[in-house]
Amino acid sequence: MEDVLLIDDDVELGSMLTEYLGKHGFRVRAVHRGDTGLTAVRQRPWALVLLDVMLPGIDGFEVLKRIRSESNVSVLLLTARGEDVDRIVGLEIGADDYLPKPFNPRELLARMRAILRRQDRAPAAPAGVVRVQDLELDVAARRVLKTGKKLDLTDVEFGLLEALMRQPGAVLSRDELSQAALGRAFDPFDRSLDMHVSRLRRKLGRDGDDEDRVKSVRGVGYQLVLDREFSGQEG
Amino acid sequence: MRGLFFKIFIIFWIAQSLIFVISTAFILAHRFPRPNFLLDPAFSNLSANAADGTNRFEAGGCAGFSAYTHQRNEDLALADPTGKILCGQVPAEIAGGAGSSGAVLARQVGNVTVWSAPAVSASGKRYLFIAIVPINREKHTWYEDLYHFASPQLPVAIAVGGLTTFVLVLLFTRPVVRLRKAALELAQGNLSTRVSEARQSSRFFKGDEFEALVHSFNHMAERLESLVNAQKLLLRDVSHELRSPLARLSVALELSREDAAPSMGTHLDRMEREILRLNQLIGQLLTLSSMEAAESLDKLERISLKKLLEEMTPDATYEAQQRDASVSLDADCECVIEGRRELLYRAIENVVRNAVRYTAPGTQVDIRLRNDPQGRMAVVEVSDRGPGIPESELDSIFRPFYRVDTARSAQTGGVGVGLAIAERAVKLHNGQISASNRSEGGASIKIRLPLAA
Numbered sequence: 241m242e243d244v245l246l247i248d249d250d251v252e253l254g255s256m257l258t259e260y261l262g263k264h265g266f267r268v269r270a271v272h273r274g275d276t277g278l279t280a281v282r283q284r285p286w287a288l289v290l291l292d293v294m295l296p297g298i299d300g301f302e303v304l305k306r307i308r309s310e311s312n313v314s315v316l317l318l319t320a321r322g323e324d325v326d327r328i329v330g331l332e333i334g335a336d337d338y339l340p341k342p343f344n345p346r347e348l349l350a351r352m353r354a355i356l357r358r359q360d361r362a363p364a365a366p367a368g369v370v371r372v373q374d375l376e377l378d379v380a381a382r383r384v385l386k387t388g389k390k391l392d393l394t395d396v397e398f399g400l401l402e403a404l405m406r407q408p409g410a411v412l413s414r415d416e417l418s419q420a421a422l423g424r425a426f427d428p429f430d431r432s433l434d435m436h437v438s439r440l441r442r443k444l445g446r447d448g449d450d451e452d453r454v455k456s457v458r459g460v461g462y463q464l465v466l467d468r469e470f471s472g473q474e475g
Numbered sequence: 476m477r478g479l480f481f482k483i484f485i486i487f488w489i490a491q492s493l494i495f496v497i498s499t500a501f502i503l504a505h506r507f508p509r510p511n512f513l514l515d516p517a518f519s520n521l522s523a524n525a526a527d528g529t530n531r532f533e534a535g536g537c538a539g540f541s542a543y544t545h546q547r548n549e550d551l552a553l554a555d556p557t558g559k560i561l562c563g564q565v566p567a568e569i570a571g572g573a574g575s576s577g578a579v580l581a582r583q584v585g586n587v588t589v590w591s592a593p594a595v596s597a598s599g600k601r602y603l604f605i606a607i608v609p610i611n612r613e614k615h616t617w618y619e620d621l622y623h624f625a626s627p628q629l630p631v632a633i634a635v636g637g638l639t640t641f642v643l644v645l646l647f648t649r650p651v652v653r654l655r656k657a658a659l660e661l662a663q664g665n666l667s668t669r670v671s672e673a674r675q676s677s678r679f680f681k682g683d684e685f686e687a688l689v690h691s692f693n694h695m696a697e698r699l700e701s702l703v704n705a706q707k708l709l710l711r712d713v714s715h716e717l718r719s720p721l722a723r724l725s726v727a728l729e730l731s732r733e734d735a736a737p738s739m740g741t742h743l744d745r746m747e748r749e750i751l752r753l754n755q756l757i758g759q760l761l762t763l764s765s766m767e768a769a770e771s772l773d774k775l776e777r778i779s780l781k782k783l784l785e786e787m788t789p790d791a792t793y794e795a796q797q798r799d800a801s802v803s804l805d806a807d808c809e810c811v812i813e814g815r816r817e818l819l820y821r822a823i824e825n826v827v828r829n830a831v832r833y834t835a836p837g838t839q840v841d842i843r844l845r846n847d848p849q850g851r852m853a854v855v856e857v858s859d860r861g862p863g864i865p866e867s868e869l870d871s872i873f874r875p876f877y878r879v880d881t882a883r884s885a886q887t888g889g890v891g892v893g894l895a896i897a898e899r900a901v902k903l904h905n906g907q908i909s910a911s912n913r914s915e916g917g918a919s920i921k922i923r924l925p926l927a928a
Binding site: 253256257342343434 | 714715718719721722723724725726727729730733750754785786788789
């Protein structure tokens with residue numbers, strides 16, 4: 241049984257989800273306020289936190305921000321507002337994934353399992369350091385350096401970059417990337433993969449003008465572009 | 476704003492200067508002596524001089540007369556009554572003209588005026604006394620008078636007028652400039668804009684009409700901001716309140732699916748589809764109403780329509796494959812326009828998905844991007860090979876919830892707001908959207924968007 245914390249002001253939804261997830265191997269604790277949710281997060285290690293955005297007490301984004309400042313627990317953001325801004329802001333602050341309400345509970349289950357798989361896999365992944373040109377990715381420490389400077393990446397962005405860096409120059413399909421970074425098959429109507437990629441792209445290009453380090457290949461997927469000066473050295 | 480400032484300034488300045496000049500002219504017209512008043516003393520003076528001159532001539536001959544001439548420092552001559560010059564130098568053409576009649580004569584000859592006055596000496600002899608006066612000393616036209624009397628004060632009037640007008644115009648335009656800036660900001664969607672009100676200490680400005688206007692403007696901006704915020708909150712809350720029950724419903728549905736007999740499966744699937752559809756409808760209605768509320772776009776970005784379409788095509792292809800159809804993109808320009816990316820994406824996506832939904836199985840949906848150089852427009856044309864649209868209803872399909880064929884729509888899915896959203900989004904980008912039927916069958920929707928400069 242995995243311990244899951246549900247922070248959602250909808251009491252009835254909470255009890256139904258507790259029942260549903262309970263049947264699928266999750267022990268859910270539901271709290272209904274932002275501030276009590278934050279205390280609950282601190283109480284003990286959780287496998288996963290399901291966080292609603294609209295909360296009494298403290299707003300969900302604020303809760304997420306405070307969680308991120310003190311722990312690395314996986315957070316799946318839920319919201320019924322359904323605004324793109326919410327999704328972008330949520331992923332920006334460091335949510336591992338995002339699911340708009342109303343969701344299909346099976347979808348929720350799949351996403352939760354994907355996040356947990358990612359957690360399990362992370363330490364087991366081939367350790368060591370991957371280097372591509374000026375980028376250095378330390379798998380064990382989950383740290384990325386760009387010309388010696390540390391980049392601040394979310395979990396998903398790290399996964400994306402790792403997948404791209406393991407096959408530099410190759411075109412990875414969106415499905416492969418989705419599997420690698422989000423732990424689930426690619427859904428063409430879900431734009432979150434593209435959003436993660438564009439955020440990663442911006443972070444990689446922040447210092448200079450090399451905005452398109454991660455190139456979009458039409459109809460196929462994405463590719464880590466090798467700089468000319470570097471590829472010259474490598475032959 | 477320079478415009479208003481300069482207009483008011485120039486007009487007031489000219490007006491003030493004109494007032495000065497015209498009133499001076501009136502004063503001159505009423506109070507300056509007219510020619511008659513001038514001439515009578517001049518005549519009596521001339522006769523006296525003539526008598527003096529002839530007496531000197533008779534006493535001392537021509538030498539006496541020229542001494543008199545020197546003494547008076549005037550150009551004088553003496554002639555006998557027939558006009559023959561006796562003394563003094565007179566240019567030939569004048570000499571001939573000095574008449575011999577008994578009246579005082581004044582004639583202009585060249586640039587001098589020749590006055591000739593008959594005179595009788597003490598001994599009783601008759602003479603003609605001639606005075607030659609340069610003409611400009613005698614000529615008093617109205618504008619010369621005006622110039623003469625107004626010129627010393629005119630610079631003062633212009634300077635003082637300019638200064639006071641400057642201050643006056645500043646008083647007028649400064650609040651207007653502030654108001655205009657604030658109104659511009661407000662129009663660009665920055666609803667928290669306020670005009671700075673006059674400092675409390677300056678009693679002089681406080682309470683004048685402009686400050687009242689500034690105050691009213693701020694009041695209006697405040698109302699506007701609170702109304703718009705309330706509207707936004709309402710949309711968000713409606714969205715939240717409608718979706719929360721749907722979220723509960725989906726979980727309840729899933730719970731019952733696990734307990735239900737396998738025969739219930741199809742019913743539950745149908746319920747799930749309806750939940751999905753209801754959710755889509757809520758989302759689209761919210762999008763539509765938030766777009767209806769928007770009058771214009773702010774935060775414009777440059778968007779390459781080609782890239783946008785390339786990004787969209789794989790998803791559309793995926794959806795088309797479910798119906799055994801395909802999607803082809805044919806873009807022959809980058810077609811960069813200015814607008815909001817997600818709105819445009821949604822607009823074109825709705826049109827494309829609509830086409831994919833209606834095209835016949837096994838056919839192809841064509842997306843074409845063209846550059847129309849005449850209107851500086853980018854043209855996106857999406858054509859399907861479906862049943863087409865009845866001619867009479869070509870314009871109606873952009874109305875929310877409008878359906879060409881209600882029986883068919885249940886199979887094809889969708890909630891009927893997609894094209895309305897597309898139309899609204901295209902209009903917000905100052906573009907046009909239109910539908911037509913293709914001669915080879917199927918419908919075609921054309922979106923025209925102005926290219927970025």
